[in-house]
Amino acid sequence: MSKNLSIVNKDLKEERDKINFNVEEFTNWFYGGAEKVKEKKYIENYFLSDKDLNLELDTSYLSYKDKYEEAVRRSIVVYKKLYKLHNEMGGTHEDFVKIMENLRFTMGAINPEGNPFVLHFSMFALTIMNMTNDEQKAEWLPRIFNCNILGTYAQTELGHGTYIQRLETTATYDPKTKEFTLNSPTLTSYKWWPGNLGHTVDHAIVMAQLYSQGKCHGIQPFIVQLRDSETHKPLPGIDIGDIGNKVGFQTVNNGFLGFKNVKVPYKNMLMKNSKLLEDGTFIKPKNAKLNYGTMVIIRVHMIIDAACRIAKATTIALRYSLVRRQSPINPNEIEPKIIEHITQQNKIFPGIAKAVVFKCMADYLTKLHLSITQEGNTGNLARMPELHALSCCLKAVCTNEDAKTVEVCRLSCGGHGFLRSAGLDDVYRNSTAAQTYEGENTVMLLQAARFLIKSFNEARNGGSLTEGVKYLFDFIGRNGKREIFDNSINGILRAIQAAAAGRTYIAWKHIEDDKRHNSIEVATNLAGVHLTKAAELHGYVCLLQVGIEEIEKIIRNVSPALGLVFKNILELFAVDLILNKIGDVIQHVDISNEDIEKLEKQMETLFKFFRTSAIGVVDGFDFSDPIIDSTLGSYDGNVYENLINAARKSPLNQEDVNRTFHLYIKPFMKSNL
Numbered sequence: 001m002s003k004n005l006s007i008v009n010k011d012l013k014e015e016r017d018k019i020n021f022n023v024e025e026f027t028n029w030f031y032g033g034a035e036k037v038k039e040k041k042y043i044e045n046y047f048l049s050d051k052d053l054n055l056e057l058d059t060s061y062l063s064y065k066d067k068y069e070e071a072v073r074r075s076i077v078v079y080k081k082l083y084k085l086h087n088e089m090g091g092t093h094e095d096f097v098k099i100m101e102n103l104r105f106t107m108g109a110i111n112p113e114g115n116p117f118v119l120h121f122s123m124f125a126l127t128i129m130n131m132t133n134d135e136q137k138a139e140w141l142p143r144i145f146n147c148n149i150l151g152t153y154a155q156t157e158l159g160h161g162t163y164i165q166r167l168e169t170t171a172t173y174d175p176k177t178k179e180f181t182l183n184s185p186t187l188t189s190y191k192w193w194p195g196n197l198g199h200t201v202d203h204a205i206v207m208a209q210l211y212s213q214g215k216c217h218g219i220q221p222f223i224v225q226l227r228d229s230e231t232h233k234p235l236p237g238i239d240i241g242d243i244g245n246k247v248g249f250q251t252v253n254n255g256f257l258g259f260k261n262v263k264v265p266y267k268n269m270l271m272k273n274s275k276l277l278e279d280g281t282f283i284k285p286k287n288a289k290l291n292y293g294t295m296v297i298i299r300v301h302m303i304i305d306a307a308c309r310i311a312k313a314t315t316i317a318l319r320y321s322l323v324r325r326q327s328p329i330n331p332n333e334i335e336p337k338i339i340e341h342i343t344q345q346n347k348i349f350p351g352i353a354k355a356v357v358f359k360c361m362a363d364y365l366t367k368l369h370l371s372i373t374q375e376g377n378t379g380n381l382a383r384m385p386e387l388h389a390l391s392c393c394l395k396a397v398c399t400n401e402d403a404k405t406v407e408v409c410r411l412s413c414g415g416h417g418f419l420r421s422a423g424l425d426d427v428y429r430n431s432t433a434a435q436t437y438e439g440e441n442t443v444m445l446l447q448a449a450r451f452l453i454k455s456f457n458e459a460r461n462g463g464s465l466t467e468g469v470k471y472l473f474d475f476i477g478r479n480g481k482r483e484i485f486d487n488s489i490n491g492i493l494r495a496i497q498a499a500a501a502g503r504t505y506i507a508w509k510h511i512e513d514d515k516r517h518n519s520i521e522v523a524t525n526l527a528g529v530h531l532t533k534a535a536e537l538h539g540y541v542c543l544l545q546v547g548i549e550e551i552e553k554i555i556r557n558v559s560p561a562l563g564l565v566f567k568n569i570l571e572l573f574a575v576d577l578i579l580n581k582i583g584d585v586i587q588h589v590d591i592s593n594e595d596i597e598k599l600e601k602q603m604e605t606l607f608k609f610f611r612t613s614a615i616g617v618v619d620g621f622d623f624s625d626p627i628i629d630s631t632l633g634s635y636d637g638n639v640y641e642n643l644i645n646a647a648r649k650s651p652l653n654q655e656d657v658n659r660t661f662h663l664y665i666k667p668f669m670k671s672n673l
Ligand SMILES: CCCCCCCC/C=C\CCCCCC(=O)SCCNC(=O)CCNC(=O)[C@H](O)C(C)(C)COP(=O)(O)OP(=O)(O)OC[C@H]1O[C@@H](n2cnc3c(N)ncnc32)[C@H](O)[C@@H]1OP(=O)(O)O
Pocket: 100, 118, 119, 121, 122, 123, 153, 155, 156, 161, 162, 163, 164, 165, 195, 289, 290, 292, 293, 295, 296, 298, 301, 384, 385, 388, 389, 436, 437, 438, 439, 440, 443, 447, 450, 451, 454
């Protein structure tokens, strides 16, 4: 994808002239190699250059219904092309994955308020791939990949989203007819929220309580047809629709769904984990939580999504800050680029570092997920709880940071950041949605804390710990003494580890004390605030630890100039982290006021060094103009021209006088009240 061909703003050009490392080398790292970058650019261009998409149309001005219809139309243009390209590339599964990975960015530009088919290619397809037996795979996968059927993942209900054990939808098996009957016995049992459900898909994975031989066997997944394949009318007994306007995700078509005596054949219960014999005998899975597997995969994917949203927001904020001039620092000088105000650097530079460290974490977690899944396929489920805890913890920490950072980027653009055309509002809406979907973040932190408390008990009893929580041994070994701070990257890591372990200890002690008067469950609830803080700190430990390990490897493999930039980024991430968590650190680490002042000074030095590299790093994220879709963040930096051009496209500006003048305003003005 070519950069914008207009003349680049001279302030921005001057910045780029000073970059002292190879931006392309950084881009190659970010996307996993030069070949992948080439593929990404080709795929972006292949889709975005299609005139049928009509990307000139600013869909933000359309009505709710028109937005949805346009999003469906555009998606179909894309998916038709996807299949054409897939065939041209050779038609293998790997080719499909390559295109889908690159569509992650492209789809955001095509449907900024969400993709009405996203669940089909993610949660629906993944559930069928991972939770079915061989016959079911053979029956469903070809129809899914040919899009002969379209599906979603319908789990959440009006009454229950978090506590899925209490979902109310029932699936009652009758061995005589070899059918399940699905019912929504109450209003609160209506499915509520599933993406693409309202009017787009005709099938869903439905999570329902299985009843057989008079007993409830817990929630199980079923493939259910919802709409007629020809007319798209809801099938008998299905009550379905769109849930209405939301904070964001306007074109994702989140829906509701109720069942009244809907018959589903025996073969439609997903049988890889739990099994139901034809006579109705239920066979338990090796681990009941295997049915939660799709959520784990998506939580792992959400880390890279968070990294990319931060990368996009910081690209916009930084480019704008390099061309916007405001408020002289010395009264007699010209107004500087706003980036010269150190508070502006403090708003943007740590965000850039987070995008890089989150990307390292996403790579690490993807590999870990793969290896633990492979172990699982051979029947070894020992590391499932570790993966669950880690994915919950990082999903929460990374999406919380993501929403915070994107909002800070918006604020860093002053008033113009509040314009839709600045491109930050959809990023923010998507970030904040991610704090809730796939597990509300507090709940995710509490799941991670459960693992921490277990590990803490294990450590106290001299048991063995998984690699990521071994720092709990150090805390116990110090026997109440505080960790002594040293101002190195590893010193900062040890300080954050000490804070995380200390906070885990406080939560543990809280539970132990309360257990004397309460049940363990009540005691755990009363320690909830400490538990979430411990889990959050544990998430930062993981990020910094993985950041250090991965960036050390990267530095060994890139040019010295780029290596220095990575070193700078890692230090920025670490020092920003410890300064933000200083309250927790002071509680558990022997750190002096002088040490803290030194860290603050170090931050200023890091900013100074990063000042010249920052533009190279955000350019290296390589968001083309159609993808960044921002008046403030375009490659050429011509923000004022972009802003006035965007304003002129407002529907209100298509005529000199709006009809409300003659209808209301003029009569009002002439009425003398
Ligand atoms: C190609 C892919 C592209 C990807 C791009 C995707 C982008 C998508 C974008 C937009 C689409 C939006 C999609 C949104 C979809 C959704 O939101 S779907 C609905 C998601 N819903 C949730 O996440 C619900 C959250 N709740 C839960 O996950 C669970 O209820 C719970 C984990 C909080 C609790 O489960 P429960 O059964 O009640 O467990 P407990 O009795 O509390 O016991 C906890 C023990 O269970 C262990 N455990 C729990 N889950 C797992 C797991 N998955 N694996 C392993 N172990 C698990 C946990 O460790 C506890 O063990 P101990 O008892 O030993 O401590």
